[in-house]
Amino acid sequence: MNAKSVDLARLVRALGQRSIVLVGIMGCGKSTVGKRLAQRLGLEFVDADTEIERAANMTVAEIFAEHGETYFRSGEERVIARLLREGPQVLATGGGAFMSEATRAEIAERGLSIWLKADFDTVMARVRRRSTRPLLQNPDPEGTMRKLMATREPVYAKAALTVVSREVPHEAVVDEIVxxxxxxxxxxxDETASQTSYS
Incomplete structure (x- = not known):
C-alpha cells in the first residue's frame, strides 16, 4: 500500500472520535509533521504545549522557571485529558507528556498514539535551531539529550504505532504515517467484519 492509494475518508471514519496523538522526543517533528498530517486528513491540528501556554497565560519556559517541572507536568496531564475529549484531531504532545502513566492511559482510551522515532543527530540538529527548550538550558545539552532519549525511548516504544522521523521532506513522513x-x-x-460475519 502506498499513501496515494489510501482512502483518506475511510481512514478518518475508522478513527471515529479518537485523536491521532504524536509522541516522541523534542525535535522529532511532532508539530511540523502533525500540521501537515491534519491538513491531509481534514482534521484539526492541536499542539498541547500551545494549549498549556494559553491556559497558564505563560510560556512553557516561564512555567518551568517559575513553578518547576512537576507543576508543569500536572498541568500538562489535565490539558491533554481535556483535549482528548475534543477529538478527532491530530494532537502533538510535549516530549515528556507520554512519560505520565495517567496520560498514557487517557491516550490509550481516547486516542491512537504514534511514536515519531528520530535518531540523536537528527534531533540535535533540529533543536539547535530553537533555543527555547527549558530542559536543554545547561552547559551540556548533548549529554542531557542522550540521557533523555535513554530514559524516554523505552516508554515511547509503548505507543500503538511507530514511524521513523528522519531528514526527508515532511510530506514523506506524513505519507508513512498515513x-x-x-x-x-x-x-x-477487517477483523471486526469477519468476526461479525461468523457470529
Missing part, C-alpha cells in the same frame, strides 16, 4: 495508520485501522475493521 500508510501505517491505514494498515492498523483497516486491519482492525
Amino acid at each position: 500508510v501505517t495508520l491505514a494498515d492498523h485501522l483497516f486491519d482492525r475493521e
Whole structure:
C-alpha cells in the first residue's frame, strides 16, 4: 500500500472520535509533521504545549522557571485529558507528556498514539535551531539529550504505532504515517467484519 492509494475518508471514519496523538522526543517533528498530517486528513491540528501556554497565560519556559517541572507536568496531564475529549484531531504532545502513566492511559482510551522515532543527530540538529527548550538550558545539552532519549525511548516504544522521523521532506513522513495508520485501522475493521460475519 502506498499513501496515494489510501482512502483518506475511510481512514478518518475508522478513527471515529479518537485523536491521532504524536509522541516522541523534542525535535522529532511532532508539530511540523502533525500540521501537515491534519491538513491531509481534514482534521484539526492541536499542539498541547500551545494549549498549556494559553491556559497558564505563560510560556512553557516561564512555567518551568517559575513553578518547576512537576507543576508543569500536572498541568500538562489535565490539558491533554481535556483535549482528548475534543477529538478527532491530530494532537502533538510535549516530549515528556507520554512519560505520565495517567496520560498514557487517557491516550490509550481516547486516542491512537504514534511514536515519531528520530535518531540523536537528527534531533540535535533540529533543536539547535530553537533555543527555547527549558530542559536543554545547561552547559551540556548533548549529554542531557542522550540521557533523555535513554530514559524516554523505552516508554515511547509503548505507543500503538511507530514511524521513523528522519531528514526527508515532511510530506514523506506524513505519507508513512498515513500508510501505517491505514494498515492498523483497516486491519482492525477487517477483523471486526469477519468476526461479525461468523457470529
